[in-house]
Amino acid sequence: MPDSPTANAPKPAAAPTPVISAKPVVLPAPGRGEDLQVRVSAPATGTDLPVVVFSHGFGWSMDGYAPLADHWAAHGFVVVQPTHLDSRTLGIPADDPRTPRIWRIRIEDLTRVLDGLDILEAAVPGLAGRVDHDRIAVAGHSWGAQTASTLLGARILGADCVPGEDMSDPRVKAGVLFALTGLGDDLTPFAREHLPFMRPSFDTMTPPSLIVAGDSDRSHLSTRGPDWFTDPYTYSPGSKSLLTLFGAEHSLGGIPGYEVAETTDESPARVALIQQLTTAFLHSALCPEDTGWKTAAAALDDDPGPLGTLQSK
Template sequence: MTALSSYVSHIFPRWRTHFLSFFGDRSRSLGLGLLLAGFSSLGAITIAPTSYAADRIYVAYNILERSISVKALEDYAQRGVMDEDLAVYAQYANPKVLENLRSALQAKADVNPVTVAQFLYSPQGEAALKRLGQVIQPESRISGYQAIRAALILAARDPEGLTLLNFLRRFPSKGIRIDVERSLRVAGEAEQLINKTKQATQAIIQVASEERITDPPLTNRIDLRRSGPFGFDKQTITLNDPNRGIATPSAPAVPASTRGLLKGRIYKVDIYTPRLEKATAPRSLPVVVISHGLGSDRDSFAYLASHLASHGFVVLVPEHPGSDSKQMEALLQGNASEVSEPGEFANRPLDISYLLDYLEQQSRTNPTYQSFNLQRVGVIGQSFGGYTALALAGASINFPELQASCTNLENTFNISLFLQCRALQLQHSDQTRSDFRDPRIQAAIALNPITSAVLGKNNLSAIQIPTMIVAGSSDTVTPALFEQIQPFTWLTTLDKYLVQIDPGTHFSVIGDVPAPNNSSNNSNNSSNNSSKPASTPNSNTTSLSIPPEVIGPDPAAAQHYTKALALAFFKTYIAQQPNFRPYLSATYARSISETNLRVDLVRTLPADQLSQGPGRTVAVGVKR
């Protein structure tokens, strides 16, 4: 999922909190409570940092209505002057809360108006706006989603920047009406979900503590977080699958049915090969494929690829065109209409299968690839890449579940559904394939994957190979409860693991996008002899700047966990070295857990552990 959507889901609840603090004591005044809920909704409205426009804000609850002028808020924000309109409510707040309110009104977001517009006109942006439009409305009381979008775009163009006040000033109606009854209901549902996520997090911690009692002892323990004994070579190859096209940002006006078909689907692949002494090198090298997330690229997991290569694995890292950083850049520049086209749900797993086919063919004549064991391959992916890994593992697209989950997106708390529901378009396409299982994939790890609707319970339960799911308890893009914790309980494979990073976010395990030393961008096969990645960013990579608070605490620790547990998992199930299996335990996870970012691993999570948690409606975040 995108950095923009994550930033949105993180920053606006913070603004909302300022208003909750100021207008929050409903027991003292009904009018106060009305404005509390109203401003709470305005805090959530902001899809991109927001700003106000209109003369007055009207907050209605049944037949009761209260209001406050925009000018009163403006005067207070800019000059600290409080008129009678605002003073009625200020008497209930302490000075610190008042200062927080003033800061929130003026908080500025440096975003390009084109970026805001492109996101808000995308299917994901429109779905979010329609939900906000149920609560935030113009004077006519119709859905406010179009007015909200206009105000956000205009405010982003303002010389003063996008602020909450500027949003109000640009709202295309003399008044803003807020449906408090609906707002309170939404707020209550959100609070319930937060509490249930906390319950699930604690359930995992409890199960891990119980599993530690029966875990086998770790003898001759080694630190799997450290680099292995081997250097590695890295080469970049370019593949062209003539049977598939890609809707390239450079040709957005060409019909999707024909776009890119003349040149096929062209994509680059980084290949990390360990340097082994010929006399002692095994005849068959284990292979792992890494699939990056939406809006990311091959460099995002260079730290993991180099780590696995240093321990003797061949690592293949394809870049998925159409859902990579270039696609995100095209969206933000106005050259693409969405962050990813529906066809990427098919193209991503096919990228990996085509890569394995290509290497098998090349190995017949090219000595470079003859030592690769391409019949027993591991795959690891993050976010959209997590879906890719699980699809290759045997979970097909679940069109019935998508139909059920995507009928009421205006009421979802799970923003990953905005992406998952795009897969419905494949059901009516010329290519109706939904099963992408590749029998060469023998073990899979999914980091922060999307699963709940696009795969669903029935199809996830079809996976029969060893599977690990990694969740971040504070992930607001692919929420852990919806997308990882409950889906883990649907797995039926005997070898399954759930890893929880607390309070991990959607970005905790993603690297700093390093570029290897002397790396080549030649479209032909190229190679360098760098044994470790450099720390300088790749100048060819364009990505959104993600604030530290969105990334979360101690990402270095999260990446150490990923290196250690992925190594143990693939050593056990791909390299077939059973002496690494004891590292796949609650005991080992606890032994490497850091203070600021806890990690727990469980092999089981009985359904009754979540029985006090969400039902099916909550699991997908949609009111059925």
């Protein structure tokens, strides 16, 4: 059952701004098999707007994750959501010759978005000239978090345990990674055989990032428990924060969408906390003089009935 409102439910730091959105915006993608479809959402007013490029989880599309995308756009961000080839909306069969490379094509999708920001900006009425191309973050959930993490410097280990190609992008200044899978040493036999790309190294994932994990998130791909999802924080260098949500499973209370069937732990209060903390983190990570993240972190620490715990390094 959904949580009932409580006195401890987080409240937004500022009133939301009306949002404008355009979809599908199409970016040419030679060699991909079909062009890349993207949704762009942005506040109707404001200038020098920072950018968040969001990578969806397996099977989703640019239409998912409204609780995140709508909130971020209403609080000052241009949110860009590409539809990856694994999306159910595209219906690509499992035996498609591109399937073994979809993990890599996903990464190329995010890079293509960064390359095409001018096109995307021009496609949304009234957005041209209002985007700050020097303040860019990536975010993602589950497989999307792994996709986004590579632009932050995570690398895939080969069978010889040697890190593969560096696919980081210097244009990306920060990240928010939801339910990002942990080290590949703990994969199930099925995952080891069929998902060889799930062997990350976080040793070079250096940009500031917020890792969001649920303490009840148990993956059928790992032999470990929920602590597997804390590996990206534990094993990455630099400025990192870990938000661990009490009672949260893989959907973290419902971030993929409102009343989504696959959400097994529906919690509007938990989603509201995620909205508040990620928004504060992104603003402060992309604008160092912004103190909203420190304020939000302190408020969680002082909450007598917190929905999670936060640690930073």
